[in-house]
Amino acid sequence: DAGVIQSPRHEVTEMGQEVTLRCKPISGHDYLFWYRQTMMRGLELLIYFNNNVPIDDSGMPEDRFSAKMPNASFSTLKIQPSEPRDSAVYFCAIGQGTGELFFGEGSRLTVL
Amino acid sequence: GENVEQHPSTLSVQEGDSAVIKCTYSDSASNYFPWYKQELGKGPQLIIDIRSNVGEKKDQRIAVTLNKTAKHFSLHITETQPEDSAVYFCAAGQGNKLVFGAGTILRVKS
Numbered sequence: 001d002a003g004v005i006q007s008p009r010h011e012v013t014e015m016g017q018e019v020t021l022r023c024k025p026i027s028g029h030d031y032l033f034w035y036r037q038t039m040m041r042g043l044e045l046l047i048y049f050n051n052n053v054p055i056d057d058s059g060m061p062e063d064r065f066s067a068k069m070p071n072a073s074f075s076t077l078k079i080q081p082s083e084p085r086d087s088a089v090y091f092c093a094i095g096q097g098t099g100e101l102f103f104g105e106g107s108r109l110t111v112l
Numbered sequence: 113g114e115n116v117e118q119h120p121s122t123l124s125v126q127e128g129d130s131a132v133i134k135c136t137y138s139d140s141a142s143n144y145f146p147w148y149k150q151e152l153g154k155g156p157q158l159i160i161d162i163r164s165n166v167g168e169k170k171d172q173r174i175a176v177t178l179n180k181t182a183k184h185f186s187l188h189i190t191e192t193q194p195e196d197s198a199v200y201f202c203a204a205g206q207g208n209k210l211v212f213g214a215g216t217i218l219r220v221k222s
Contacts, residue, residue, distance in 0.1 A: 004155075031208060033208070041216060042125075042201075042212055042213070042214045043156070043201065043212040044211065044212075045210065046210055055208070056208070056209070091155050091156075091180075092182070093155070097207065097208055098144070098207060098208075099144075099161070100146070100158045101146075101148075101156075101158065101210075103155030103156050103157070104155050105153070105154055105155050106155055
């Protein structure tokens with residue numbers, strides 16, 4: 001997890017509120033991934049970027065979810081409006097596209 | 113799409129014993145099979161991986177075997193230590209599209 005900083009580490013919010021999760025890759029990698037982890041569904045790929053361009057967002061569950069990568073050092077995952085079923089740990093990971101992924105420590109989201 | 117099944121879901125071993133975790137996958141096009149270890153409150157970390165042109169790979173106490181015909185691959189940990197206690201995930205895919213198994217909670221009792 002040395003290559004990625006995620007914030008916030010914990011977020012508790014109420015249903016209907018907007019949630020923004022942040023990811024700052026420290027080292028230079030061409031690919032950035034957003035994963036969601038739940039007990040029921042395990043680790044799911046939501047979206048990934050290559051050189052800041054979204055390549056595959058087929059894992060994004062609904063239009064309430066959106067992700068951006070304005071530059072190589074920053075990405076956001078936004079949920080608006082949030083729902084209780086969005087409660088999960090969201091991971092950002094970086095890689096070179098065909099091998100090891102470096103995960104951040106995750107953002108634990110609880111939607112009440 | 114790819115589907116990965118992982119067994120067992122929990123595994124308890126005595127310190128010094130071996131641990132084996134098995135995964136099966138469905139998509140014959142998958143060519144990359146990593147294993148990740150996740151400790152409490154941390155993100156998954158790669159411990160070993162194997163590609164489809166290799167049948168076995170070893171790194172100290174950890175080894176992975178791959179049977180492409182049967183579409184299954186396994187993680188072997190020998191001489192287990194308490195610090196091996198964690199959740200282990202297998203994954204399968206090609207390129208950037210990895211599908212993860214449900215995970216195995218490994219407990220090493222000292």
